[in-house]
Amino acid sequence: MSEDAAAAIAARVAAVRAQIAEAAARLGRDPATVTLVAVSKTQPAAAIRAAFAAGLRVFGENYVQEAVAKQAELADLPIEWHFIGPIQRNKTRAIAAAFDWVHSLDRLEVAQRFAEQRDPARGPLNVMVQVNVSGEASKAGVAPEAVVALAKAIAHLPQLNLVGLMTIPEPSADPELLARRFRTVRELRDTLQREGLPVWALSMGMSSDWSVALAEGATHLRIGSALFGPRPRKTPRPKGGGDASGEGAKTCG
Numbered sequence: 732m733s734e735d736a737a738a739a740i741a742a743r744v745a746a747v748r749a750q751i752a753e754a755a756a757r758l759g760r761d762p763a764t765v766t767l768v769a770v771s772k773t774q775p776a777a778a779i780r781a782a783f784a785a786g787l788r789v790f791g792e793n794y795v796q797e798a799v800a801k802q803a804e805l806a807d808l809p810i811e812w813h814f815i816g817p818i819q820r821n822k823t824r825a826i827a828a829a830f831d832w833v834h835s836l837d838r839l840e841v842a843q844r845f846a847e848q849r850d851p852a853r854g855p856l857n858v859m860v861q862v863n864v865s866g867e868a869s870k871a872g873v874a875p876e877a878v879v880a881l882a883k884a885i886a887h888l889p890q891l892n893l894v895g896l897m898t899i900p901e902p903s904a905d906p907e908l909l910a911r912r913f914r915t916v917r918e919l920r921d922t923l924q925r926e927g928l929p930v931w932a933l934s935m936g937m938s939s940d941w942s943v944a945l946a947e948g949a950t951h952l953r954i955g956s957a958l959f960g961p962r963p964r965k966t967p968r969p970k971g972g973g974d975a976s977g978e979g980a981k982t983c984g
């Protein structure tokens with residue numbers, strides 16, 4: 732990575748952090764209650780290194796194999812890795828080994844596999860249930876009506892620490908609509924609390940809508956392009972070679 736490219740990342744990191752601190756102050760929120768998760772999918776390890784040098788410590792990845800390769804290159808850095816992508820059944824063991832946080836848990840079977848596969852020596856895996864607040868428009872996540880039952884089932888499992896909820900609303904230019912979507916998830920989190928679950932986290936908000944999410948109580952902002960610039964396109968894998976899992980086929984944004 733050129734010095735210019737690293738400097739551009741440092742400048743974007745500083746600008747986004749300043750914007751978040753300012754927005755938190757306006758909302759009367761302590762900026763320490765807001766975690767900036769730098770979404771580094773498709774970005775090279777050098778870009779993560781540049782963002783780390785600029786002060787970021789928490790990084791979010793969507794594809795297990797890609798993440799594990801970059802983690803090997805960045806093993807000298809004390810990074811907290813969050814998994815935020817769609818979870819394939821056959822990837823749960825790798826995810827439980829390579830990450831300490833999972834934002835995109837959307838079914839009990841996957842939670843049960845994590846509970847079996849997570850090495851107790853690593854401490855519990857922090858998980859969030861992904862909520863589908865946009866109905867038919869998006870397939871990822873559980874329906875709001877199903878969240879309480881799933882959360883209660885997950886809360887009983889060993890090696891898992893259910894911390895909260897995550898959502899990716901359908902993109903919209905209407906901040907009122909987005910605010911309603913985020914509010915639905917916050918109210919679900921509050922419902923879980925009333926049901927006795929010690930949940931607190933709300934992973935919501937990306938480059939285009941984080942300020943709306945923050946105003947609705949987000950604790951984890953998942954921001955990619957505003958920090959790293961536009962994502963490089965994934966180069967197609969050669970025919971016949973490589974990953975039959977379909978990993979990389981699904982992304983968001």
Ligand SMILES: *Cc1c(COP(=O)(O)O)cnc(C)c1O
Nearest residue numbers: 770937938953954955956983984
């Ligand atoms: C890619 C991605 C993001 C970041 O998107 P930007 O628009 O680049 O900020 C956040 N969350 C998830 C789940 C993603 O896949």
